[in-house]
Amino acid sequence: MVGAIIGRQGSTIRQITQQTRARVDVHRKDNVGSLEKAITIYGNPENCTNACKKILEVMQQEANNTNKGEISLKILAHNNLIGRIIGKGGNTIKRIMQETDTKITVSSINDINSFNLERIITAKGTIENMSRAEGQISSKLRQSYENDLQAMAPQTMMFPGLHPMAMMATAGIGYGSRGLYSGQAPYPGMYPAGGSSQSAGGPGGAGGADAQETTFLYIPNNAVGAIIGTKGSHIRNIIRFSGASVKIAPVDETKPQEAQNERRVTIVGSPEAQWKAQYLIFEKMREEGFVAGSDDVRLTVEMMVPSQQVGRIIGKGGQNVRELQRVTGSVIKLPEQGATPVEDETTVHIIGPFFSVQSAQRRIRAMVLQSAVPPQGRQRPPRPQKEPSQSEGTSSEPQQ
Known part of the structure; x- marks a missing residue:
C-alpha cells in the first residue's frame, strides 16, 4: 500500500497534505522487510483525522484494484494508555464500537518489550465509521496523555x-x-x-552537543551476554536508541575469574543519552530476571567529579551526602573527608535502582555546575556562563 499512498513522484501524499493541512510522514525505511510500515500524521486533531481518512480511501482503492478485500485501520498507542481506551470491564471500547459501528481489537500485551512499548488498536468497518472511531480513539489518547503529563510534572523537579x-x-x-x-x-x-536535553545552545545554554558526560555502570558478569545480545544486536540497539557510546570492558586476564563478578560498562553521551542508555540496561537486567520477585534492579554507577569539589558534595560533617541519600534513596560513597586527592578527579559510587541513581547523578552534576570553580578533567560539560536554572530543576531549553 505504501507506493499507492505516496503516489507517483509523491503526488498522492502531497495532495493529502495540501487538502488536509496535516503533515504526513511514511516511515518506509524503518523495519526493512516487515509487512507493515508506520505513518505519522502531525497537525490539529481534525486535520489529522481528515488525513487519516484520505489515506484509508487510497488504501481501499488500491485494495479494490488488487482484489485484496477489506482494509482495516491500525493505530499505535503506548501500552500505558491502553487501559483507558479499553475502560473498566471494556466499557470505553464497547461504547466507541457502538457509537461508530466498528469492530475494535487491541493487540496482546505479550507483543511489547523494552524497545517497543506500543500496542496496536485495530478498527474494522466502513471508511466513514473507521474514521469516526479514529477520531474518538485519538481524542481519548490525547486526553489520557495530557493527564499523565500533568501528573508527572512534580517529578521533573x-x-x-x-x-x-x-x-x-x-x-x-x-x-x-x-x-x-x-x-x-x-x-x-x-x-x-x-x-538533546539541552538544545538551547547560545550564550546562556550549555550547548547540547558539548555537554558530554562519562559514567561507568557495573553489571554482573553473567548478564553481559544478555546486554550484548546475539551478534551484538542488543547493545547496538541501546547505542542507536540512546545516542550514547556504550562499551563493555573485556575480562581482566590478570585477575582470577572468581574475583571478577562484575564488568564495567563505559557510557559517554549527553545527559539525555546517559539517561536512556542506563535505563535500557536496567530494563534488560529486569527483563532477564536478574532480580528476585518485584524488587528493582540495583546497580552501581560511578561518575567522576573534580576533586576540589568532593568536600562540597560531602558537606559539613557529611550532611550534604546524607541528605542526597535520603532524597534520592540511593547509597552514595565518596572518599573520606580530609583524604588528599591523588588526581584531579575523584570517583563517586552510587548504588541503587534506576530512578534513585539517576536522581543522584543529576543532583551531583547540578552541584558541580553551580560551583564557582570551573569543572576540570576529561569530558566535563562546559560550564554555562549564567545558568541558575540547572539547579532549580528546569531545563535550559526554550519552553513550548
Whole structure:
C-alpha cells in the first residue's frame, strides 16, 4: 500500500497534505522487510483525522484494484494508555464500537518489550465509521496523555536539566517509541529538534552537543551476554536508541575469574543519552530476571567529579551526602573527608535502582555546575556562563 499512498513522484501524499493541512510522514525505511510500515500524521486533531481518512480511501482503492478485500485501520498507542481506551470491564471500547459501528481489537500485551512499548488498536468497518472511531480513539489518547503529563510534572523537579518528555519517554510513560527514539515528536513541538536535553545552545545554554558526560555502570558478569545480545544486536540497539557510546570492558586476564563478578560498562553521551542508555540496561537486567520477585534492579554507577569539589558534595560533617541519600534513596560513597586527592578527579559510587541513581547523578552534576570553580578533567560539560536554572530543576531549553 505504501507506493499507492505516496503516489507517483509523491503526488498522492502531497495532495493529502495540501487538502488536509496535516503533515504526513511514511516511515518506509524503518523495519526493512516487515509487512507493515508506520505513518505519522502531525497537525490539529481534525486535520489529522481528515488525513487519516484520505489515506484509508487510497488504501481501499488500491485494495479494490488488487482484489485484496477489506482494509482495516491500525493505530499505535503506548501500552500505558491502553487501559483507558479499553475502560473498566471494556466499557470505553464497547461504547466507541457502538457509537461508530466498528469492530475494535487491541493487540496482546505479550507483543511489547523494552524497545517497543506500543500496542496496536485495530478498527474494522466502513471508511466513514473507521474514521469516526479514529477520531474518538485519538481524542481519548490525547486526553489520557495530557493527564499523565500533568501528573508527572512534580517529578521533573528531581532531575534538573532534563526535559520532562525525556523523563516520560524512558520512565515507561514515554509516548510513541518511534517519536522518542528517532527524535520526532509524538505531537509537534513537544520534543525539541535534535532530541538533546539541552538544545538551547547560545550564550546562556550549555550547548547540547558539548555537554558530554562519562559514567561507568557495573553489571554482573553473567548478564553481559544478555546486554550484548546475539551478534551484538542488543547493545547496538541501546547505542542507536540512546545516542550514547556504550562499551563493555573485556575480562581482566590478570585477575582470577572468581574475583571478577562484575564488568564495567563505559557510557559517554549527553545527559539525555546517559539517561536512556542506563535505563535500557536496567530494563534488560529486569527483563532477564536478574532480580528476585518485584524488587528493582540495583546497580552501581560511578561518575567522576573534580576533586576540589568532593568536600562540597560531602558537606559539613557529611550532611550534604546524607541528605542526597535520603532524597534520592540511593547509597552514595565518596572518599573520606580530609583524604588528599591523588588526581584531579575523584570517583563517586552510587548504588541503587534506576530512578534513585539517576536522581543522584543529576543532583551531583547540578552541584558541580553551580560551583564557582570551573569543572576540570576529561569530558566535563562546559560550564554555562549564567545558568541558575540547572539547579532549580528546569531545563535550559526554550519552553513550548
